[in-house]
Amino acid sequence: MHDTLKGKRILITQASEFMGPTLCEVMAEQGATVIASHHPLVHPDAAQQVVAEAGAIDVLVANLSIHAPSTHATEVSEQEWQEVFAALVDPLPRLIRAVVPSMEHRGGGRILLIGSAAALRGMKRTSTYSAARGAQLAYVQAVGVELAPQNIQFNAIAQNFVDNPTYFPAEVQANPRFQERLAREVPLGRLVGAREDALFAAYLCSDAAACFVGQVFPVCGGWVTR
Template identity: 65%
Template sequence: MLSTRLDGKRVLLTQSREFMGPALLETFQALGAQVIADERPLDQDPLLPQEIVQAAGQVDVLLLHLALPAPSTPAGEIDDVEWRTVFAHLVDPMPRLVAAVLPQMMARRQGRILLIGSAAALRGQKRTGSYSAARGAQLAYVQAVGLELASFGIQFNAIAQNFVDNPTYYGAEVQANPRFQERLKRDVPLGRLVSAQEDANYAGYLCSDAAACFVGQIFPISGGWASR
């Protein structure tokens, strides 16, 4: 039986201090992986992704973890600066990281690439035009490139999450707000936030040997919000 453990796997995690980074780091280490955690944002230097991959050495799993607090801008007020900033953080680093890691994965004819994306790309929300567009571009990239990589033994998939407990979007002050608690009850069938560990555990499964049959797929994790 194929294992859901990650013993001996070398995992490269980007932006490891933000969003889901701490939970992914802790969970993947508990599953036996050796995690190379890089904390730096990837919006400024286009050469940094290549440098990060080269410094990591062998990468069995690439966790495309790119974080930016979502702007809340009315559609008519989204300017070029906001649009370019959001795409520079969330979209532009993806092909650079993938291109950097592919030669070694193709040479071994195996590897996992997992995007930690957003369900904002699956269901519309007001005042999230730039963010939802960037998150949608991420998922489209995964679906297209995942098809290319499957024949090389590389699985490229994505988690599309929302209402998952993390410090970037759902800090203690937000969770304590009665209006937010009412929103959870109204909009999330689960009735609560998905825990960070639940989300990270599923990410671990998708990167394990047991999950070798998924090709360019998007897995919503949102307590049912994205399914409504």
């Protein structure tokens, strides 16, 4: 076991979804005390409740996910748009309002969003999801600059083609069409491993990553940089 995160109390939201399980595992291995929250965050009061139940924390990992709709842009309904933004975007300012005062009191902290590279490269039939993920990244960049003077670093991982059960379950990975797409679109030639991604997240939550302010880090096997 390593001690990169020794002594840190880390709250991970939606811990049973998206990158949650691997993040919990890796950050505990790195010495952190992990508070795994499984509460949905759609309700306006949920974020405040989750943070209050966690107690004093040094790091918040905003792991937010929803199954991405594949609707044509002209057919996106009001309900779809609202539901996706309610799941991915609306919880962020609520989490910030809930967690920042105590971090300021403690002299600083880390906030890391687990976002998506769908915001960085256009894909057909993903307008709602990509827009919401884009709003997340814009929010991180703006608020990251605002929080930096308080010694609170707020950054984001923008990932795609990372092994996780929400977006790339086993049945998707086994599909020959997906394997062809992976070989065609991802220079790495494979999915980024869940642990590879989580270890990078752990680094961004550590004291060694104190110099990053409002930054977005693509983790996608070269998908957005090819």
